[in-house]
Amino acid sequence: MKKIDFKNIDYRLIYIGYFIVTVTVTLFLSYTYKLSDQPKDTISLIANASELFGLSVALTEIFILSRLTDRIRKSIESLQSYSDISNISIFLSQTKDDLIRNKYGKAILRLEKVRDVYQENLPPIELSNTTSIHRKNYDTLNSMISTLTMAEQGSSSISKKDLNEFVTFLTSFNEIITSLKLTFKNSIL
C-alpha cells in the first residue's frame, strides 16, 4: 500500500476543512436558534460566517509565513556557518605547511582564526561541556598556540615530536570540520 507523503501535501487543502466546519456550524446555529428567518438575517449570517472563514485563513497564513521566515533565517545562519567552516579546512592545510616551514607567526595567526571561527559556529553548550570532543579540540588548539608562541618568542624550532603531533591533530581535526560542514549543509537543505 502506497504511503501518503504528508510533507508534500499543499497545506491550503486544510481550508476545505475550514470551509466545511464553518458551513456546518453556521447551518447548525441557523436551525437551532432560527437565526435566518428574515432575508436580512440570512445575509448577516452568511457575512459573519464568511468573516470567520476569512479570519481563520488569514491566521493560518500568518502562522505559516512566520514559520517559513524562521526557517529561512536558520538556513541563512547555517549557510554563513558552512562558509566559515569551509574556510577552516583551507586554513588547516596552510597551517600544516607553515609548521613544516617553521613559519610559526603565520601558523599562530591562522590557528587563532580557526579557534575563533570554530567557537563562533558551535553551540555554547558544546564548549561548556568538559567532556565533549569540541571542547577537547578547542583546548588542543589553545595548547598548540601556546607552544608555538613560546617557540616564536625564543626564535627556536619546535621538536620533531611536537611537529608530528600537531600535524596529526590538524589532520584528525579536519575530519571533524568536514563532518560539521555536512551538518550545516544538511540544515541548509
Place this chain on the structure above:
Amino acid sequence: MIPDVYKTFIQTIIQKTNDEAVKWESTRDEAYVLRTSAATVEVGYYVDHDAEVSYYYFKYFNIEKKTDVGFRVNNLEDDYQTMERLFAVAGASAANIKDELSSFLGDL
C-alpha cells in the same frame, strides 16, 4: 618565577590534585589540562633546544571572555621546582597513577 597573583592558586591546585578533588587530562604530549565549564588550566613542559633551557608553563583560558593568560618558569629560576611538582601531580592524575600502581602491586 611564578607571579605573585598565581602562587596561592598553584598551591591550591596541587593540594586539590593530591586530595583527588580534581582530575587532570592529557591534552597532548607533556601538557595536561584541568577543565571547568567556563575555563581551562593547562600546565606543560617545553624545551628550547637552541637555548638549552627547559620551561614549565602555566596557562589559563576563559572560553566566554576569551582570556588567555599565563607564565612560564625556566630551569634557572627559583620556582621551577614548584612548577615541576605541579606538572608531576597533574601527570599522575591524568594517568590515574594511584590505581595503576595499586594494580601493579596486586599483579606482583
